Amino acid sequence: MRVIVAEDIGFCFGVQRALQMVNSKVESHERIYTLGEVVHNKSVIKSLEQKGVRVIQDQIPHDAKSSVLVIRAHGVPKNQLEELRKVFKIVVDTTCPIVMKLFITAERMHRQGYKIIVFGKKNHPEMQALSGYVQDATITTDPVVLSTKTCILSQTTMSVKEFRKFVEKSIEISSFKELKIMNTICHVTAKRESQVEEIAHQSDLVIVLGGKNSSNTSKLAKIASQITRTVHIEEPSEIDEFDLSDIKTVGIVTGTSTPQEDVKILTEKILIRREKE
Numbered sequence: 479m480r481v482i483v484a485e486d487i488g489f490c491f492g493v494q495r496a497l498q499m500v501n502s503k504v505e506s507h508e509r510i511y512t513l514g515e516v517v518h519n520k521s522v523i524k525s526l527e528q529k530g531v532r533v534i535q536d537q538i539p540h541d542a543k544s545s546v547l548v549i550r551a552h553g554v555p556k557n558q559l560e561e562l563r564k565v566f567k568i569v570v571d572t573t574c575p576i577v578m579k580l581f582i583t584a585e586r587m588h589r590q591g592y593k594i595i596v597f598g599k600k601n602h603p604e605m606q607a608l609s610g611y612v613q614d615a616t617i618t619t620d621p622v623v624l625s626t627k628t629c630i631l632s633q634t635t636m637s638v639k640e641f642r643k644f645v646e647k648s649i650e651i652s653s654f655k656e657l658k659i660m661n662t663i664c665h666v667t668a669k670r671e672s673q674v675e676e677i678a679h680q681s682d683l684v685i686v687l688g689g690k691n692s693s694n695t696s697k698l699a700k701i702a703s704q705i706t707r708t709v710h711i712e713e714p715s716e717i718d719e720f721d722l723s724d725i726k727t728v729g730i731v732t733g734t735s736t737p738q739e740d741v742k743i744l745t746e747k748i749l750i751r752r753e754k755e
């Protein structure tokens with residue numbers, strides 16, 4: 479059996495940066511809360527919990543005044559950030575610079591009089607945060623009829639191909655005077671998107687390793703499954719449940735919140751099975 483591992487695996491720099499920021503606070507022995515899971519990965523969350531880092535959703539803990547709150551890479555609405563700064567002793571904002579660039583761009587274009595359309599999933603935390611920057615932004619994955627002065631942007635983790643289709647279809651059904659299209663998709667996820675396509679064409683099976691609640695990981699699984707047999711697992715041990723006896727070439731890809739170490743474990747597991755079969 480041949481094993482092809484994608485060129486880009488493991489954490490993206492945005493996740494790496496967020497984890498470094500959390501860990502530096504762990505070292506200073508502060509009480510730390512994260513607003514939602516800082517990484518879509520169970521083992522990483524578990525190891526942070528062992529260091530005393532707690533995940534909260536909406537509730538304000540009783541010891542907020544003496545605690546640190548970490549905002550994850552997806553960001554939060556601007557006014558929520560201001561409110562949280564009043565409540566917690568310290569707020570560490572790990573919003574990824576690429577995500578922040580999207581928020582600022584949307585805000586700037588809106589100020590210049592553009593109607594803002596964002597190709598994205600309304601319930602995704604990044605899009606909920608964006609709504610705090612441009613309250614009347616339209617966030618959708620369905621093509622929209624464009625009005626006179628419109629700016630189209632994208633959630634950072636969406637598929638480049640799907641974004642293109644969305645723009646083309648929206649143009650097709652509209653008549654408009656002025657349109658700005660800004661590709662705000664993160665280059666890290668865009669690169670992984672083209673790599674998974676390439677690998678899927680060479681593989682009998684693609685293993686997508688990473689959180690099922692991770693938007694960019696689910697995107698990779700969707701792309702691969704349109705080309706070849708695909709399994710999406712969250713932990714390397716889950717591969718034990720799959721029969722690989724008829725597989726000649728297996729491809730391995732990961733989302734941006736999967737530790738590189740997990741890829742090593744998965745690859746070793748597959749190679750050991752190959753030797754036994």
Ligand code: SF4
Nearest residue numbers: 490492551574576664
């Ligand atoms: S996937 Fe891209 S936008 Fe998202 S955190 Fe990573 S680097 Fe930032």
